[in-house]
Amino acid sequence: MYLFIFSLLLIIFQYVNAKNVFEDDIRTIEKSKAKVEMLTDSIAVLNDKNLDLSYFNIEHNEDAYTYFENKGLDVPALIPFIKDEIYKQNTVKGGNPLIPYAANEGRSMLVNSIKILNHKWLITDFSDGVFWGEILVRYEVINQNEVTFEVIDSLLYPMQ
Structure with a gap:
C-alpha cells in the first residue's frame, strides 16, 4: 500500500513538473517568435533605408x-x-x-x-x-x- 501511494505521489510530482516545464518552453517559444518577427520587421525597414541611401550611388x-x-x-x-x-x-x-x-x-x-x-x-x-x-x-x-x-x-x- 505504501509503495502504491509513494508511486502515485511520484507520478503526480513528475506530471506537475513536466507540465510546468512544457508551459515554460511554450512561453519561451512564443517570446522568441515575437522577437524574430520584430527583428524581421527591423531588417525590412533597414533594407528600405539602405535602398534609399544607395539611390544616388x-x-x-x-x-x-x-x-x-x-x-x-x-x-x-x-x-x-x-x-x-x-x-x-x-x-x-x-x-x-x-x-x-x-x-x-x-x-x-x-x-x-x-x-x-x-x-x-x-x-x-x-x-x-x-x-x-x-x-x-x-x-x-x-x-x-x-x-x-x-x-x-x-x-x-x-x-x-
Whole structure:
C-alpha cells in the first residue's frame, strides 16, 4: 500500500513538473517568435533605408556603369582611382586645391570623404578641424589613368 501511494505521489510530482516545464518552453517559444518577427520587421525597414541611401550611388546606378563600360573602362578599378586622385590633392601644400576656402591659421583644408553620385558628379566634405563644408564636383574620366575635376558649387558651414 505504501509503495502504491509513494508511486502515485511520484507520478503526480513528475506530471506537475513536466507540465510546468512544457508551459515554460511554450512561453519561451512564443517570446522568441515575437522577437524574430520584430527583428524581421527591423531588417525590412533597414533594407528600405539602405535602398534609399544607395539611390544616388554609382555602384547602384546601371546607366553610369554602362556609360563607363561603353567607353571600355574597368569600373570597379575606376571608382577607387577617382577617389584616390581627389585624396592625392590633399597632399598639396596649403590644402586641397579643389576647396575654395582658406584654412584656419596653420592648418590645411582637406577632403575627408567622397561619394561618387554618378558618371559625372561627386560630392565631398572637407574640414580643417575648425571649419567644414561640402563641395559638388563635376569630373570627367579621360582614360583609365586620367581624370579631371571641376568644382560646380561649394558651401562652408557657419561656426556655431
